[in-house]
Amino acid sequence: MNLKKLSIENKKIRNLIPQALTILALLSVIFYFATNAQINMGNRGISFGFGFLSQEASFDIAFSLIEFDGSYSYGRAFLVGLLNTILVSIIGIFLATILGVIVGVARLSNNYLIAKTAEWYVEIFRNIPLILQIFFWYFAALRALPSPENAINFYDVSYLTIKGWYIPKFVWINFDIFCYSLILAFISIYFLNRYTKKQREEFGKILPTFTLSLGILISIPLLSFLLLGVSLSFDYPELKQLSETSYTYENGVSIIPELIALALALSMYTATFIAENVRAGVMGVGKGQKEAAASIGLNKGQILKLVVMPQALRIIIPPTTNQYLNLTKNSSLAAAIAYPDMVLVFAKTALMQTGRAIEIISITMLTYLSLSISISILMNWYNKKMAIKEK
Amino acid sequence: MILNNLKPTKDKINTFLPLGSIFVIFAFLDVLTNTFLNYNITGFLPKTLNYFFPLLLGYFGLYLIRIEFSGNRFLDKLNKNINSSNFNAFLTLLILFIIIKAISPLMNWLILEANFAGSSKDDCTGNGACWVFIKVWFNRLMYGLYPDVEQWRVNSAFLLLFALVGIAFFVPQKIKKYFIIFLLFVYPFIGIKLLSGGSFGLVYVETAAWGGLSLTFIISAFAILFCFPIGVFLALGRRSSLPAIRYISIGFIELWRGVPLITVLFMAAVMFPMFLPDGTFIDKLIRVLIAITLFEAAYMAEVVRGGLQALPKGQYEAAKSLGMGYWRMNVLIILPQALKLVIPGIANTLLALVKDTPLIFVVGLMELAGMIGLAKTNPKWLGMAMEGYVFAGLVFWIICYAMSRYSQNLEKKLSTER
Numbered sequence: 001m002n003l004k005k006l007s008i009e010n011k012k013i014r015n016l017i018p019q020a021l022t023i024l025a026l027l028s029v030i031f032y033f034a035t036n037a038q039i040n041m042g043n044r045g046i047s048f049g050f051g052f053l054s055q056e057a058s059f060d061i062a063f064s065l066i067e068f069d070g071s072y073s074y075g076r077a078f079l080v081g082l083l084n085t086i087l088v089s090i091i092g093i094f095l096a097t098i099l100g101v102i103v104g105v106a107r108l109s110n111n112y113l114i115a116k117t118a119e120w121y122v123e124i125f126r127n128i129p130l131i132l133q134i135f136f137w138y139f140a141a142l143r144a145l146p147s148p149e150n151a152i153n154f155y156d157v158s159y160l161t162i163k164g165w166y167i168p169k170f171v172w173i174n175f176d177i178f179c180y181s182l183i184l185a186f187i188s189i190y191f192l193n194r195y196t197k198k199q200r201e202e203f204g205k206i207l208p209t210f211t212l213s214l215g216i217l218i219s220i221p222l223l224s225f226l227l228l229g230v231s232l233s234f235d236y237p238e239l240k241q242l243s244e245t246s247y248t249y250e251n252g253v254s255i256i257p258e259l260i261a262l263a264l265a266l267s268m269y270t271a272t273f274i275a276e277n278v279r280a281g282v283m284g285v286g287k288g289q290k291e292a293a294a295s296i297g298l299n300k301g302q303i304l305k306l307v308v309m310p311q312a313l314r315i316i317i318p319p320t321t322n323q324y325l326n327l328t329k330n331s332s333l334a335a336a337i338a339y340p341d342m343v344l345v346f347a348k349t350a351l352m353q354t355g356r357a358i359e360i361i362s363i364t365m366l367t368y369l370s371l372s373i374s375i376s377i378l379m380n381w382y383n384k385k386m387a388i389k390e391k
Numbered sequence: 392m393i394l395n396n397l398k399p400t401k402d403k404i405n406t407f408l409p410l411g412s413i414f415v416i417f418a419f420l421d422v423l424t425n426t427f428l429n430y431n432i433t434g435f436l437p438k439t440l441n442y443f444f445p446l447l448l449g450y451f452g453l454y455l456i457r458i459e460f461s462g463n464r465f466l467d468k469l470n471k472n473i474n475s476s477n478f479n480a481f482l483t484l485l486i487l488f489i490i491i492k493a494i495s496p497l498m499n500w501l502i503l504e505a506n507f508a509g510s511s512k513d514d515c516t517g518n519g520a521c522w523v524f525i526k527v528w529f530n531r532l533m534y535g536l537y538p539d540v541e542q543w544r545v546n547s548a549f550l551l552l553f554a555l556v557g558i559a560f561f562v563p564q565k566i567k568k569y570f571i572i573f574l575l576f577v578y579p580f581i582g583i584k585l586l587s588g589g590s591f592g593l594v595y596v597e598t599a600a601w602g603g604l605s606l607t608f609i610i611s612a613f614a615i616l617f618c619f620p621i622g623v624f625l626a627l628g629r630r631s632s633l634p635a636i637r638y639i640s641i642g643f644i645e646l647w648r649g650v651p652l653i654t655v656l657f658m659a660a661v662m663f664p665m666f667l668p669d670g671t672f673i674d675k676l677i678r679v680l681i682a683i684t685l686f687e688a689a690y691m692a693e694v695v696r697g698g699l700q701a702l703p704k705g706q707y708e709a710a711k712s713l714g715m716g717y718w719r720m721n722v723l724i725i726l727p728q729a730l731k732l733v734i735p736g737i738a739n740t741l742l743a744l745v746k747d748t749p750l751i752f753v754v755g756l757m758e759l760a761g762m763i764g765l766a767k768t769n770p771k772w773l774g775m776a777m778e779g780y781v782f783a784g785l786v787f788w789i790i791c792y793a794m795s796r797y798s799q800n801l802e803k804k805l806s807t808e809r
Contacts, residue, residue, distance in 0.1 A: 019635035026639060033666040040665050111479045112472040113486050127791035128784045129746040132760055136784060139767070140777035329651040335753060347657050357662040365650045365658070372649035 037358060044355065050363075052354050053078070059349055061340045063256050074350050081345035082367065088262050088341065089328040095267035096327060097320075100274025107279050118275070126272040131333055133269055138261035138337045145257075148239065148247040159237060163248065165255040166237035173231045181224035188220070189213045258339035262331065270327045274320055281316035282308070314386050321379050325372055332368075342367065399458045407455045408466070414452025418445040422488050426495045446484055453480040512772055524775040525782050528766045532782075535602015535757055541594060545605050548585045552578065552612075579616065598676040599756075604786065606758040607748045610680060614744055617684040619737075622691025623730075627721060629692065630699055640692075647689035652747055655682045660754035679751055687744050694736035698729035734805060738798030742791055749787075759783050 041048060053075040061068050065083045068076060106118035125133070143162065146152060151159035151166075159166045172178065192212055199205045224230045237252030285308050293307040334341035335348055342364060351360045399407050422445045424430045431441070453474050461467060473483040504519030507526070515521035525532070534542050555578060559570045586609070589595040601609065628640030647655070659682035660675065667673065702725060710720040730737070752761035763779035766772060 015633055019633045022639060023635050036668050037665050040669055043669060109479075110472075110475060111483060113483050114479075117486055123792065123795075124788065127746075127788050127795060129749050129760070129787050129791075131749045131752075132780060132784050132787060135760060135764070135776075136780040140780050143776065332651040332653045333750070335653060343651075343653055343657070347654060351657075351661065357665055361654065361658050361662045365654050368651060368654065369646065369649040373645070 041358075046356065048358065050359055052356055052359070055354075057350065057353075059353065061345055062338075063259065063340055074346075074354070077350055078342070078346045078363070081340060081342035084339070084345070085328070085331055085334075085341040085343075088259060088266070088331050088334065088339065089324075091259075091263045092266035092270065092327050092331065093324050095263065096270040096274055096323070099267060099271035100320075101278055103271060104275035104278025104282070107275060108282055122272045122275055125268050130265060130269045130330055131336060133265040134261055134333055134337055137264050138258065142257045142261055148249060151239075151249075157234075157236060158252075159239075159249060161249075162257070163254070164257050165260060166249040166252045167255065168237065169235035169251065169253045171233045171235050174229050177228050178221060178224055178230045181221045181228070181230075185217050185220040188216050192216065256339070258334070258337050261337060262334050262339050266327055266330060269330075270323050273323045273326075277316050277319045277323070278312075281312040281314075284315045285311045317386070318379060318383060321375065321382075325375050328371060329368060399455055401458055401461055404458055404461055404463075407458065408461075408463075411452045411455030414448050414455065416452075418449035418452060418484070419487075419491075421445045421448070422491050426492055445488065446481075449484045450477075450481055453484070512775075520778050520781070521775060522778065524766070524772055524778050528762075528772075531603060531766065532759060532762050533603045534605055535762060536600040537596060537602065537605075538594070538600070541588070541596060544585050544588070544593065544596075548582045549605070549608065551585075552582065575616065579613070598674050601676065602757040603762050604759045606751075606756065607745070610683065610748050610751065610758070611741075611745050613680055614683045614687055615741055617680075618688040618691050618744070621684065621688035623695050623726065625688060625692035626695035626699060629696055644689045644692050647686050648693070652683070652686055652750055653753055655686050656750060656754050658682065675754065676756060679754060679756060683744070683747070683751075687740060687747075690740050690743065691737070694733050694740055695729065697736060698731075698733035699725065701732050702729050731805070735798050735802040738794065738801060742794045742798065745794065746787070746791060759786060 038048070054073050056070070057072055057074050057077045058070040059077075060070055061077065061080050063084065064080045065087060066076075066080060068080050103118045103121055106114050107122070109115050109118070145160060145162040148159070148161045148163060151161040153159055157168055193209060196207045196209045196212075199207060225232075235251045237249040237254075239247055240250045241247055289307055289311065290303055293303045298306065331341060332343045335344040338344060347360055347364045351357060354360070399411075421432050424432055454477065456466065457470055457474055457480070458466065459470075461470075474480050500519045502519070504517040505522055506515040506517050506519065507522050508514065509523045510527060511523070512521065514523050530539065530542070534545055537545060555570075555574055559567060559574060562570055584590070585593070586601065587596055587598065625640050625644055628636050629644060631637050631640070656679060659678040663678055663682075664673075706724060706728065707720065710724040715723070748758055749760040751758060752764065757765060760780075760783050763776075763783050767774075767776045767779050
């Protein structure tokens with residue numbers, strides 16, 4: 001047997017030693033923690049397990065998208081929290097994108113005042129910790145709103161008060177048919193786009209794709225209203241006296257101030273980062289590209305649509321998805337103002353009641369982790385698809 | 392025909408410029424008297440028209456003075472910068488009017504009608520902000536619940552730190568090395584001893600009493616000190632050729648980067664004690680510090696990895712061809728260059744770290760934002776949330792803005808050097 005094979009000179013063995021040591025160290029730390037946890041839990045008379053998820057929660061949640069009261073289980077409470085997290089994230093992402101694109105474009109404006117205003121917006125909101133902004137909106141700004149009887153009235157349809165924002169409720173009949181019609185519209189738009197692309201590439205015919213798509217998107221759901229018995233009516237909020245001094249609104253949907261404050265702060269904070277991405281993206285498209293496009297006779301709209309935007313989007317989208325992810329993670333700050341998101345409902349209230357720190361914190365972290373990982377997998381796929389294919 | 396006559400051209404400058412200027416000036420006059428003197432010049436008009444009148448008038452005025460190549464340098468500059476098209480003119484007016492309208496209530500609240508003198512809420516009689524609140528609570532906002540008589544210790548710890556950092560910039564290169572080693576490895580212990588006391592005749596102050604803005608600085612300073620080396624190790628680990636080390640590093644980095652800081656803090660507060668032998672107690676501040684450090688180290692690792700990836704392969708090969716081993720190569724050749732590349736990224740991570748510190752209130756530690764939460768719920772000072780959060784926002788804004796400006800300058804400087 002060759003002795004060199006076993007000696008430290010052999011590269012394979014030399015590489016194995018640090019790896020083995022690291023794994024050993026890691027395993028012993030895990031083992032140490034696990035034994036301690038087992039002893040500690042044994043002392044408290046609880047055993048590791050997820051059976052508690054089906055126990056009765058016996059606490060109420062102030063705001064829930066699905067039915068919930070004390071008689072539902074902890075698992076259901078987790079679901080409520082998760083849905084609330086997703087709700088505020090979607091609202092935040094929607095508003096942040098709109099605001100971010102506007103501010104980012106405004107920063108590039110040739111109007112000095114607009115560019116400066118946008119720049120100061122970014123500098124101010126980016127450099128104040130998000131949690132302070134949430135506190136500001138919730139404890140200071142929204143508390144200055146009037147009480148229900150003196151509500152800020154939007155055309156007798158919607159009311160803004162200190163207790164929340166009351167908006168009309170959508171009352172649908174045959175909502176499922178409406179959804180199917182929407183799906184049908186999107187499918188037909190997809191095929192229309194394929195058809196027009198083919199026409200353009202093979203015959204050089206340019207069809208008004210956008211107008212046609214818009215027409216389909218409006219006409220098919222409209223037809224479902226006229227022919228298939230879908231109907232929509234609104235349930236308007238109405239002022240109701242509870243006692244001599246206290247009023248509230250009935251009917252309609254109430255958007256709680258916690259949600260307003262959180263969505264506002266999250267979107268205004270994240271918008272600053274999106275604005276910077278948009279600016280970098282548009283600036284990243286070389287001047288030569290625009291000049292080349294103009295020199296082959298494209299008009300301004302075509303240059304923007306066919307040359308500038310595809311290249312700018314390639315720069316803008318990856319960091320912006322990252323910001324969406326950050327926004328979702330930052331929505332956990334909800335716990336600070338008692339918006340019932342996953343952290344507040346599950347990692348705080350449920351944990352306090354059951355005392356199952358390890359299980360609950362692990363579930364919460366794993367949920368966020370799987371969200372992050374799935375988005376980054378999606379992102380990598382998109383990046384690969386969008387990467388410049390050199391021939 | 393009429394439209395043609397209204398088109399602003401250079402030959403009509405003598406009529407259009409004065410006319411347009413009068414329109415614009417009148418529009419601004421209307422808004423200004425409206426906001427500051429409470430007098431409505433155009434009150435005779437119908438209500439809706441009255442409301443939009445300055446906008447319409449200013450818009451028309453700006454249209455008239457939009458004369459290309461007028462020869463007047465000031466006018467050309469004005470047109471180019473704020474009045475280049477109808478849409479731009481409209482936005483310009485809108486922004487200016489909003490600023491004028493907003494500045495009056497803002498100034499009233501902040502300064503003109505605010506109260507500065509006094510010592511209790513009853514002294515706040517005006518409609519403006521009650522800065523007495525900040526004045527009375529200032530000590531608490533800066534030092535938390537740290538005993539008043541002992542606060543000189545916090546001050547001297549920070550003064551010593553600033554002095555040492557300041558001196559480190561000026562001492563000759565030869566001693567600098569020892570100075571930095573002292574700063575990194577000896578000063579932290581001195582600082583901790585000074586703050587917590589318990590010996591050398593200093594009264595013991597438990598960490599639960601630490602708080603306010605000084606706690607923000609303490610946490611930031613320690614987290615920066617520790618997260619940097621951990622981040623560098625993780626970055627090297629992620630690029631290691633040894634699979635076990637690489638995968639452990641990747642797992643560690645992605646785990647921390649995938650979860651929000653608030654859950655990490657919860658973990659440090661409620662889950663971590665379960666993992667320790669019964670009866671062992673680790674101070675809450677230390678647990679939080681470890682959590683923040685590991686969290687930020689993962690972000691730091693990704694920044695450093697960016698620098699490592701940006702280095703050309705030739706650097707590695709050259710180092711290896713000189714016979715250098717892994718550590719010598721990294722410490723002497725790779726890291727100095729890679730870290731220099733990512734200084735702006737490091738500065739941004741540190742900025743994020745400072746912005747994250749207020750989150751520690753979720754585990755019951757109170758820095759500036761937390762102290763304001765405490766102060767505004769004091770029965771004697773109810774209703775002071777606005778003042779408190781505006782003040783805290785301003786303090787944090789100044790710190791973070793200064794940091795981001797510094798990192799931007801650094802970025803510019805470094806990008807021109809290369």
